[in-house]
Amino acid sequence: MKTYGELIRELRIKKGIAQKNLYENIMSKSYAIRFEQGKHEISFYLIHSILNRLGMEVDEFLYIYNGYTEPKIEQFYSEYSLKGNANDIEGLKAMRNLYTRSPMTYQNQLWIAELNARIDQLTYFNQYGEFSKQAITAESLQTIHHYLDQIQTWTLNELRFFANTLDFIEYERKSEYFKSILPALDRYQNFQRGHPVICTLLINEIHEFIMANELAMADLFLVKLDAFSNTIETMFYRNAHLYYKGMLLIASGEPDLGRPLVKEAIQLYESLGYHHQAQLADTFFKNLLQR
Template sequence: MYGETIRQIRLKKGFTQKEVYGTIISKSYAIEFEKGKHQIAANLLLQILENLSMDIDEFLYIANGYRLDEQNSYNHQYTQYSNKHDIYQLQILLQELQQTSSRLNNVRIAEVRSRIRILQCLAEHGVYRKRAVLECDRQTIISYLVDVESWTLQEIQLFGNTIDLLDNDHNFLFFKKVSKMLEYYIDMEKGREIYCALLINLIEYTLKHQQYDATEVLVVQLKLLATDYKEFFHQAVCKFFQGVLLLRTGDKKAGKRITTKMLAIMRELDQGALADDFALLLDDDYLRAFASSE
């Protein structure tokens, strides 16, 4: 399959076989490879893609019929539906996941079902309640994260997505782990994106628990990480958090001005559900209800 895809890309780009394969594989092997009759080692495939001036992620996306692979498709759907509070679509996603069983799939089921229950609790009672999550689902997520000794971005993203479902001790333990790994991913666009989302969720968590010293440190980390123009949204959220800190610990007038402005920008950019979530951090009645529900 990969050989046939390589051939299509090569011809569309106007490259000869010699330009693409060079001394990587023989001419006869390249011909059979492009017919789909031969396989090729991963290191050789990467060299060939280098000659085609193509990223491995883009190649796999094209080879998969211009569709995301299973993991990326799940991440995309989960993030989109969760951020928009789309319980209906999350329920459909849950039903699809329940058609198969594997350890990783069971973790996804626990994650989606927990998010549904949290959002239903917010819709019914006006507050996020950790106890709305089934204990078996929480333990499924914790057990997976504890058992995986060496984390990759998949585990880092799972932790970031489930911070509000976990207890303080595990959040502290897992954050220590991901903090040590940041330097390895700081130059990788996808890695920075996942870490920015993780920091945003951690900051929201510390603000809800009035852990303002921790909030201040995390806001500085987010500000240092979200410097690229493509991380504009993360920068806007960081600015909002700075405003919340001012409201709670400093210049209330300046804090009010900043938070109002940032929430307006989010709504203008059609991120109303996220703006509503962040606005809860300004609602003293909500924070008291949240504290009493812990």
């Protein structure tokens, strides 16, 4: 594998940037030569300064450095989300088998617990037509709770883990987690790459609030979802905002206003090919109407 310096040299040459122009006031000519030869390492601060002159984000640089592949954590959640949203239980089991055969690091244990919980949940849903926390094994829940209980600072990785395990956790315990999470959300308002993670978290919590008849809290989080889903990149989450806006109206005693919004959102899911998402949304809608 190339060193950072060797990759920067390759990118610099392809961009037609002279070595002097790239490294001036950052490092000496002799040090720059040895850095580009892979014989010196430098601090992250200096790498960041160099990438600014190259006109490149750190995320893209690392993506290229890793052979145009996402980091392992991004690969996991991309595949997990794709298979989970498609109700692909066999695909989730294949993922679990892969991580079970890998070295049993703490991160792999967490991912296996997530996969087991989602497999249990979807299996129960396919059989009975509803989600149930009781379908998830105590072992998986214990691993998930232990990790969440240890968190002191909520970064995107922790927020994403919580978003994906939110519906496995009892309401009272979840409320405690949210007290420490809320301040972290606003700090990511201007970090566009984190918006899908936060939107997922907000959607899952809005759903829980509506089903628990905590309508004031659902409305509060719907406002936050509105703020985090206002770009083209978050269009999927914008449709979820439409859906839960309608669901909240129904739960608030205004079904004639809410029904058209919910049905429009479900139809959009179908039109865009999110058939399992449409099925879930329709199931929750009917459950709310019955209640």
